[in-house]
Amino acid sequence: MENIFVNLATIIRDFLAGLGLSPTAVDIVMVSIQAIAILVFLLLNVLYLVYLERKISAYIQQRLGPNRVGPRGFFQTTLDVIKLLGKEDIVPDCADKWLFRLAPIAIFIPTMMVFAVVPFGENMIAVDLNIGIFYFIAIASTTVMAFIMAGWGSNNKYSLLGGMRTVAQMISYEIPLVFSLLGVVMITGSLKMSEIVAAQQNAWFIVMQPLAFIIFFIAATAELNRAPFDLPEGEQEIVAGPYTEYSGMRFALFFLAEYANMVAMSVIIVTVFLGGWHGPFLPSWLWVFIKMYLVITLFMWLRWTFPRIRVDHLMSFNWKVLLPLAIINIVITGVVIKVIQWF
Incomplete structure (x- = not known):
């Protein structure tokens, strides 16, 4: 599969060059094809993930779930x-119509751009940047801008809050979240995704950086605004937060x-902590998908197990617990690396 991916990209590039297109035009077309492929991949996965969740x-709640439409x-x-x-598609009369309409698009564009450096298998990455981790972060x-645009543009106090x-x-x-990645970067000496995966051929970083993995997973849950950290849409006190005034496909884009x-x-998480595409017998892309869906299932399990916490507890947990632990992990990693260099 990896060779097919590489060969197909080469064939398409050679075909475009054979049409007399300039190298710049060929690059633009290739990027467009990759963007379309990523979009199709996302749409198909989202359809299944909503059903899976x-x-x-x-x-978890001892119910049947969807069981009528289709098998x-x-x-x-x-x-x-x-x-x-x-x-x-309803747009409130007093809303800032430009911001209101732009916010659902603004949140989806960074999501698409992030996948440019996401490795789906060995040699199956759109752009393997030397600063891949930095690019991702x-x-x-920037997705935070879309939420404030939606809140402010709706002209609704609940949305703004x-x-x-x-x-x-x-x-x-x-x-x-960033600090938890520094330990891995210190060990590998690289921000490049492929090199981080290659460094885990013998041992995954979840073994060498267990504290960093826990911190990253918790912080990632908060970054995704998923329960128990789904405070932006706390329906008990602010209806639906920044989504309150949105309907139809504009709401669906946030979803x-x-x-x-x-x-x-x-x-x-799979790339940095779980060995990426490394695994026995199966193709590299299949290992990435298996690990990816295991992590997604863990996110879903967490959502339907723990209740939403209070906003002040949320912030205190970050500044008083996660951040000090992340700094401690960096210090310990640095000391261990130095000691190993001495001996």
């Missing part, structure tokens, strides 16, 4: 998409971005 939540309710998500497409952090909660939560939890970000974050 319904089934997992039903199992075991498999086509329920497809009908939900059709329903959202048919819903009326930088691009993923939800947007401000999102900003406070995501910016705060990005700090321990789609959440699941797409969960896929991206899961692949990053």
Whole structure:
């Protein structure tokens, strides 16, 4: 499969060059093809993940979940998409219409850009940047702008409060998330995704950096705004937060971005801590998918097991627990690396 992926890309590139296109035009077309492939991959995964989460939540709560439309309710998500497409697109009269309409698009663009450096297998990465981890963090952090745009543009106090909660939560939890990655970067001496995976051929970094893995997973859950850290949409006190005034496909884009970000974050966890494509017998891309879905299942299990925490507890946990632990992990990693160099 890996060779097919590489050979297909080479064949397409040679075909475009044979048409007389300039190297710049060939690069633009190749990027467009990769973007379309990523979009199709995301849409298919989101359709299945929504169904999977319904089934997992039903199992945890001793319910059946979707079981009417298609075999075991498999086509329920497809009908939900059709329903959202048919819903009326309502824009509040007093809203900032430009910001209101732009926010759902603004949240999805960074999600697409993140997948440029996500490795789906050996030699199966769109752009293997030397600063891959840095690129991922930088691009993923811009999604916070879409939430504040949605909150402010809706001209709704509940939406604004939800947007401000999102900003406070995501910016705060990005700090321990980044710090938890520094231990891995210190060990490998590289920010390149492929080199980080190659360094785990003999031992996964979850073994060498267990504390960093726990910190990253918790911070990633908060970055994804998933329970128990789904404070931006706390319906008990702020209705639906930044999504309150959205309907139809504009709301669906926020929903789609959440699941797409969960896929991206899961692949990053697999790449950085779970050995990436390394594994016996099976093709590298299949190992990535197996590990990715195990991590996604863990996210879903966490959501349907723990209740939502209070916003002040959320912030205190970040600044008083996660951040000090992340700094301690960096110090310990640095000391161990230095001691190993001495001997």
